[in-house]
Amino acid sequence: MSSKTLIALLCSTTLVSPALAQDYETESGAVTLTPVVEGLQFPWGMVFLPDDTMLVTERSGNLRHIRSDGTISDPIAGVPDVVFEGQGGLLDVAIDPDFASNGYVYVSYAEAGNEPGTNSTAVARGVLGEDMSEITDVDVIFSQQPKLPSTLHFGSRLTFDNDGYLFITTGERSDAQFRVQAQDLGSHLGKVIRIMPDGSVPQDNPFVGIDGALPEIWSYGHRNMQGAALHPGSGEVWVAEHGPRGGDELNKIIKGGNFGWPLLTEGTEYSGQPINPPSDLPSDLVEAERTWVPSPAPSGLAFYDGDLFADWQGDAFMGALAGTDLIRIDLDGEEVLGDEFLFGDDFSHRVRDVVQGPDGALYLVTDGDPGQILRLSPAQ
DSSP states (O other): OOOOOOOHHHHTTTTTTTTEEEEEEETTTEEEEEEEEEEESSSSEEOOOOSOOOEEEEEEEEEEOOOOSBBBBOOOTTTOOOOOSTTTTTTEEEETTTTTHHHHEEEEEEEOOSSTEEEEEEEEEEEOOOTTBBBEEEEEEEEOOSBSSOSOOOOOOEEEEEEEEEEOOOOOOSSSSGGGGGOTTTOOTOOOOEEOSSSSSOOOSSSTOOOOOOOEEBBOOOOOOEEEEETTTTEEEEEEEOBBSOOOEEOOOTTTTTTTTOOOOOOOOTTBOOOOOOOTTTOOOOOOOOEEESSOOOEEEEEEOOOOOOTTTTTEEEETOOOEEEEEEEEEETTEEEEEESSSSOOOOOEEEEETTTTTTTEEOOOOSSSEEEEEEEEE
C-alpha cells in the first residue's frame, strides 16, 4: 500500500474528521495540521513500518499497531511489564535496520528493580509477528544501572546509526543525590549508550577497558534526553535535552564527550536558586549547539529530508511539552542559524514525538489521555 493510500484512509476513518484540520502561517508559508489518529492513552513514541503503517507506544504499557484503515489495534502481546508511574512506563519504539528480514522491534521502558520501589530505563528486543498481534523471543538487551527509587528522568529515545549501532538516551533520575552520577563513568545515569542490536558492546566504544567505567557509555554529563535523531549529512546522533529551570539544549553527540551536567547549565534549580559551576570545572566540556531559556521542554527530534517542504530540507524539528508547539531548528549543514515556533498560542497540545513519514509529511504525537497523531503538510 502506498503512503498516499494510507493517508487517504487515515483521514477518511470515522476515528477523526478532516474538518478538524487547521491551517497555520509559518515563515516558509501556510501549513495544515490534520488529526489522523486519536484515542491513544499517553502515547510516547512511534515508528513507521515498511508497509507505511505505524507502531505507537502508550506509556501505560501498551504497544499498538495503527492499521492501514486508521484503526487502532488491541495491545500487542509480549511487551515487557513496565513501571507506569510518574514519567515512567512504556516509552520509545524502534525497528531494526533489517526489520524486513528479521522482524525485530525494540522498546524502551521503565523496568522494576529487585528492591521495592526501585526502577530504571531498560530496552528489550523481540520479533513482531506477521499478524502484528504478538512479539516473541523477547530479550532485555540493556538495563540501566543502578536501579533507584525515582519515577523521573528516564530519557529513553532509541535511534540506529548508519552502521547499525543502537543508541539509547538515559536520564539521571532528577534527584540531587542521584544526578551527580551523570559525571560518573561507573553509572549509566545521564548517558548516551551505544550497543550492538543484540546488546553486546562494540569494542571501539570510548570507555572499553577503562577501570571503573561501564563499557556501554558513549557520552556523559547529560540530564534527560527525550529526543534523538541521526543527522542526514554527517550521520552523527543529535539529542534534545531537558535542562533544569531553563537551559534546555540541542546537542551534537561526540564520542567520549562530557556535556557538563550537573556541573554547568544555563538553567537554575526549580526553586530559582542558581546552579553554580565548581572552581575546578573541566576545560573540555562539549558546548550545546543551541540552548533555550525559558524551557520549551523538548521531546522528540527529527531531521527533515523529504520533498513536501523544500525550504525545510536539512532542518531539525523538536517537540515542545511545556511550550506546546513544534519547533523548527533552522540549520545550514550542522550550523544552527535560528529557530521558529511554528504554531504559537493557537495550539495547545504537548508534542511528545515527531517523525518524518514515508510521504514526506511530519507526524506529531501529542501527550495526553486521549492523545493524538497529527499530520503536518503544506496547505493546499
